[in-house]
Amino acid sequence: MTPRFFNTLGRRVEALAPAQAGKVGLYTCGPTVYNHAHIGNLRTFLFEDILRRSLEYLGYEVHQVMNLTDVDDKTIQGAHAAGLGLDEYTEPFIASFFEDLATLRVQPAQEYPRATHHVAEMIELTEELVARGHAYEKEGSVFFRIASDEDYGKLSGVDVDQVVQGDRVASDEYGKDDVRDFVLWKAAKPGEPTWDSPWGPGRPGWHIECSAMSMKYLGNSFDIHCGGVDNIFPHHDNEIAQSESATGEPFAKVWLHSEHLIVEGQKMSKSLGNFYTLKDLLALGKDPRAMRYLLLSVNYRQKLNFTFEAIEASGAALRRLDEHRFRLQHAVESGEAKPRVAELCEGLTSDFGAALADDLNLSAALAVLFGFIKETNIVIESGGLGAGDRERILTALARVDQVLAVLDPSQWTQASAEGPSDEEIQGWVDERDAARRRRDFARSDELRDRLAELSIVLEDTPDGTRWKRG
Template identity: 40%
Template sequence: MDVTLFNTMTRSIEPLVPQNKQDVRMYHCGPTVYDFAHIGNLRAFIINDILRRALEYAGLDVKQVMNITDVDDKMIARAAEEGVSIHTLAREYTNFLLADFKALNILIPHKIPHATEHIGGMIVMIEKLLRDGFAYKASDGIYFEVAKAKNYGALAHLDLYAEIESRIEAVQDKKSPRDFALWKFETPEDGGVAYDASFGRGRPGWHIECSEMARDTLGETIDIHTGGVDLIFPHHTNEIAQSEAVNGKLFARMWVHTEFMMIDGQKMSKSLGNIITLKSIIERGFSPFAFRYFVLGAHYRSKQNFTWEALEGAENALRKLNDHIGEEIGRVDKDCQKRFAEFIANDLDTPRALALAWEVAKNKTISAADKTATLLDFDRVLGLGVSPRLEMTIPLEIRNLSTRREEARKNKDWAKSDKLRDEINSLGWDISDTDKGSKISKLIN
C-alpha cells in the first residue's frame, strides 16, 4: 500500500515515491539547544516519530536524520548569560531533549548531526555559491542573492516578494532586503565563537546548517523533509534556494509540516509566559504517554489546543484503553489491521487510527487475547507503550500515601486507612481496592 502525505510544496496529498524503491531518506529540522523543548516542539517531534513508524509499518526502510543547531545568536546569548561555552550548553540541553524523547517513546533518529561538526562542509558550500555567482560579500557577512534563485518562495507560496520585504530588515549594503545571510563575520559580541574561512572569519547562518547536514548525511536529494509550519518561511524556503543552487538538483521530494500547539486558545510564547514543557507535565503527576496520546488525538495538520483538562482526559482514556491489554497474546485481527494500515497511510490519520483502537477494545466478538495482539500491533505505530505493565507516572507522595494505606489495611486499622484515602483524594488522586491490590488513578471531576 502506498503511503500518502500532504506535500506542502504542491498543496496536495500525494503518494510517497522514494528515489530508491524501499529506502526513505528523511530529514527533520531539530531544535536549537539553548532551552527546554516546549510541547509545541514536542508535538512536531512526536509526529516525526509517527511518520517514521508508519513508513516502517508499511515495510519501508527509513534512514532518519534530525539535526541539532548548536551555534546561533540564541546559543551565544544564553551561553554568555550562564557563563558556559556553547558546547557545554548544547551538551546539557541535548541530553534533556533525548530524555524527553525517551520518556515520550520517540525512537532516536539514526543520525543526530550537530551544526558545529559540519562547519567545514558549510564553508565549501558557501565557496561554491560565491564562485557560481549566487552569493556576494557585504560588510557584515556573506549573503545569498535571492534574485538568482529559481522559483524562490514556491514552498511558502509567497505572493511576489511583498511579504518577505515587509518581514526582513534592510542591511545597508545588502543588494536586496530579501537576501539572507549564509555567513556572519565575527563581532565582539560573539564571545570568540567564530571559525576561519577563505571569505572571512565568522559563523554560519542558520539555513546553511541544515542544507549541509542534510547533504552530508542523506545526499543531494532527500525524500522527505519535515518541520513545524513556522519553518516554511524563511528557513525551509532558504534551504531549498541554497541547496538547489549548489547541487543543481531537487532538494526534497516531499515537504511535511506539523501545525502549532496552542495553549488555552493562545499561541505559546515566552512573552505571554505560557510555555509548557514535558517537565511541567510530569511535575503535575501526568504520564508522558498521556501527552503522546493527546497529540495523536488531533491530525498533525490542524492546530491543536492544549488544556490541562484535555490532558487529563487523554490520560484517563489511555488508562482505560490499556485495561484491554492482557497477559495472553493471541492473533492480530487481519481485518482491523488492514483498516489501521489504511488510516495511517492516509496522511497519518492518527485520530481515526486511535478511534479504531477503541473500536477493537470494545468489540464483543474479538477474544481478549486477540484484542491484546491487535492493540499491540497498532502500538508499533502509535507508540503509547500499552502493556500489562504500563505504569502511568504517579507522584512519589501519592505512592507513599498508598503504601501507608496498604499497611493500615493489613493491620485492619480502617480509620487510618480512610484518613489516608481522604488525603490522597484531596491531592487529586483516587484509590480503589481490587483483588490484585489497590489501584491509583487521577480523580475525575
C-alpha cells in the first residue's frame, strides 16, 4: 500500500513516490547536544521512529540519517560556562540522548553524523555557494544572499519582505549586505573553537550542517526530511535555499513536521515548572512504556497535551493489552483452527497498515488494534481457540508491534530477581485452590491476602486460578 503524507512543502496530502522504488532516504533533524533531551524533543524523535517503522511495515527499505549538532551557540556557551572543551562537554549529552532512545525503544538510524566531523563538507558547500554568486564573504564571515534565491521561503510561505526584524539580529551579526541574509560561516571570536577555512579561522553556521550532511549521505535529492514545526522557518527554508542554490537540483521531496507537545495545557517551560526530561519522569516512577504509548498515540500534526492523567490512562490501556496477552497464554486450544481467528488476524494486519498509510493515523491504527482485542476476547470467551490459533494471534500482534513496540512487556521489564520465585507463588496458589475445594475459606483467604501483599493478583476462573504479578 502506498502511504500518503501531508507535505509541508505545498501543504497538501500526497502519495509517497520515492526516487528509487521500494527505498526511502530519510533525513531527520537531530538534537543539539547541550542538555538532556526533554519530552518535547522526544516526541519528535518518536514520531520519526514511527515514520521509519511504518515505512518498513509497508515494505520499504529505509535509510535514515540523523545529525547531532555538537557545535553551535548553545554548545559553545555551555562548554565555556562549564570550563570544558567542546567535545568533553557534548559527549555526556550524546550518551544521554542514546540512552533515552533506547529507553523508549526507538530504532537506531543507520547514521548519526556529527557536525564537528563534517566541517570540511560544510566549507565545500559554502565555497560552491560563493562561486555561484549566492553567498558573499564579509570580514571573515560568509552569508547567504537571500535576494539571489528566487523562491526563498517556499516551504514556510514566509514573505521575507514582511518579516519584522527582531532586535537581536544586529547584535550577533557581522555587517551583512542585507539584514535578512543568514550566516553560513562565522568568523572566529575569542574563546570559541575554530576551524581553518578559505575565509580564515571560524566555525560553521547552523543551517549549513544539515544541508551538507543530508546530501553527503542521501544524495542531492532525497525522499523525506523531518523535524519539529519550529524548524520550518527559518531552518528548513534555509536548508532548501542553500542546497538547491548549490546543486541546481531539488532538495528533499517531502517535508514532514511534528507539532509540539504542551504540558497540562500550557507551553512547556522552565519558568512554569512544567519542563520535563525523560529522566525526570523516570525518577518520578513513570513507566517508559506508557510514555512511548502516550507519545505515539496522538497524530503527529496535532499538539499533544502531555498530562500525568494521560500517562495513567496510557498505562491503563496497556494493562488491557497485557491482559489480553495473558488470557491468550492461558487459553485452552481444542479442535480445529477457528476460521474467525484467521479472519481477524488478516483484518488486523491489513487495516493497521491502511491506517499507517493514511498520513500515520496512529489513532485509527490503535482503534483497529483494540477492535481486534475485543473480537478475539469474544472468541476466547465463547468456545475457545482451535489448534494453532494462539500462535496465529501472537504472530499478528507481533507484526503490528514492529511499529508500536509496546505490546510485549517482556521487552520492557528490567529483570528483577526480587521476591519469591514463580514456583513458590504457584505453590501457594495451588494450596489456596486446595483449601477452596475443601471449602476452608479462612485458609484460602489468608493465602490470598498474603499473595496480595506481594502484589500478586489472582484471577479465579471456571478453568482454575491464574495469577500475575501486579
